[in-house]
Amino acid sequence: MSIEIKAPSFPESVADGTIATWHKQPGEVCKRDDLIVDIETDKVVMEVVAPADGSLSEIIVAEGGTVLSNEVIARFTGAAEAAPVVNETQAADTDQMEVSGPAVRKLLHENNLDANQVTGTGKGGRLLKEDVLNYLKNPTPLTSAPILVVAASSPVVKETVAPSTGPQHRTSRRVPMTRLRSTIAKRLVSAQNEAAMLTTYNEVDMSPIMALRNQYKVQFEKAHNGTRLGFMSFFVKASAEALKRYPAVNASLDGNDMVYHGYQDVSVAVSTDRGLVVPVLRDVEAMTLADIEKGIVELATQAKEGKLTLEEMQGGTFTITNGGIFGSLFSTPILNPPQTAILGMHKIQDRPIAENGQVVIRPMMYLALSYDHRMIDGKEAVQFLVTIKELLQDPARILLEI
The missing domain is CATH 4.10.320.10 (E3-binding domain)
Known part of the structure; x- marks a missing residue:
């Protein structure tokens, strides 16, 4: 029984895909649902599995080839007709020059x-x-x-x-640039060329957040089935509250139209071997700290395993990226179109600051907000970043929404 192996049905936003890796070779026996090939699109990697027990009989589109939705990429032989694996030495004897x-x-x-x-x-x-x-x-x-x-x-x-x-x-x-890496490059260059991008900076004293986390992290982990309390959930909650107060930062541009969103879907940048991806946490304004921490862990795991779906990567209204986990002290994040703003977190570092007329050492973090000046005025951008700073330095305000 010969079966055609086809590329998956791509969404309307995806024109085609590229054969990334063939995990099975012609003549190789495989079981039903064994992974046969990875197909990389502009946004995600899709997996194609064996339709039944049998063997791969022919590869039609080699690695690096471009395929369209539902295009035949290989042929598969069912178990009833599966040919035994040919010894490579024997094959060479019959056709050495192949x-x-x-x-x-x-x-x-x-x-x-x-x-x-x-x-x-x-x-x-x-x-x-x-x-x-x-x-x-x-x-x-x-x-x-x-x-x-x-x-x-x-x-x-x-x-x-x-x-x-x-x-x-x-x-x-x-080596050829992967489709995902190529798409990331085009989007970043496009964002710099088309948007009136500007960045404002501030710094936040992380002492209150660190003290709160140290005080409750053990109880938090026990109460939420092993979920750990990190810093990212505080930033996501603070951003959600600030986005409510400054709707332009949560908006997007569609041609000459400004689209204001009545919800907060935060994209969280995740670094993977294939490149940077930004899966989305939906409706963060209604999520608890525990929900956010669980969601981030799940999305990061899926991203690193290449299992994110297109739905999980589309539709964000605001982006947060954390270069601090790699040691970055200061940077300028690039916009994630069509969003109009992105928040950059950085490394927490002890620095001397003036407090009540005295020089004290505090764990400080630089914050950077890049924004599209076509949509957001400088006053709004600065006030938005100051709001995040104030919420983080007084975490009770996050819970009280004041």
């Missing part, structure tokens, strides 16, 4: 070989299966020019290797 990316990679992996150890004899220095098999029979050190390995199911990677006789081993690699 350039097979998956076969080459499998041989290299099974024998713990690096591609640069083997001399390629194919056109343009390409690595063939017989090259790997011949090397296994008679290993010899590489003395020829650098190799260009072209695999049928992977993006082209050029690697330049310096002679091994020198004191240093200098290498460089050229």
Whole structure:
């Protein structure tokens, strides 16, 4: 039974996708719901799983290829007709000159070989299966020019290797930019080019928040089934309260229209191996500190595992990014269009400040609010940031909403 493997149905906002990784190769046996391939779109990575027990018989679109919604990307053979896995050595005997990316990679992996150890004899220095098999029979050190390995199911990677006789081993690699990384780059450049972006700064004394957290963190964790009390929930709650008071900061621009939102959906920036993503916490004005902490942990986990859905990444009205977790002391965040403002948190650092005529040491954090001056006046932006500062330095005001 032959089955067509198709790309998922993409939402209207997603035009196409890119084959990121084939987890199964032709002839490889797999079980129902085993992960076969990852498809990367502008916003999320979608997973395609095996429709039944059987084996992947043919890959139609290689890694790096662009696919449309519901396009056939591979063929699958059901268990009744599943062909046994072909021994790579036997396959090489019958067709040694065939350039097979998956076969080459499998041989290299099974024998713990690096591609640069083997001399390629194919056109343009390409690595063939017989090259790997011949090397296994008679290993010899590489003395020829650098190799260009072209695999049928992977993006082209050029690697330049310096002679091994020198004191240093200098290498460089050229790899295609991922679709997600490319989209992030375009959006950031667009935000800087199209918005009248301005940034205002302030600093907040974190002593009250830290004292409150230290006093209640154990009780909080017990009362909320292991959920830990962090700093982010205080910033999200303070932002929600400030957004109520300054609706322009919670608005967005749609052409010549200004859209004011009657709710607070806060996007929280999360760093992943694939790039920066901003999943959304919905209706934060109605959430407790515990709800916010749970929501952030869940979204961050999904982001790092590549399991965020498009719905979880769309529709935010305001963004918070925390460069402080990486040690950033001061930075200027870039807007997340079509939102009109973004709050940047930074590292908490002990600094001397003047208090009641005395110099004292306090744990201070710099805050940065970047905003679109087309929508938000400087007065509103400054007052918004001052409101967040005041709420954080007197946490009771967050609960009392004053």
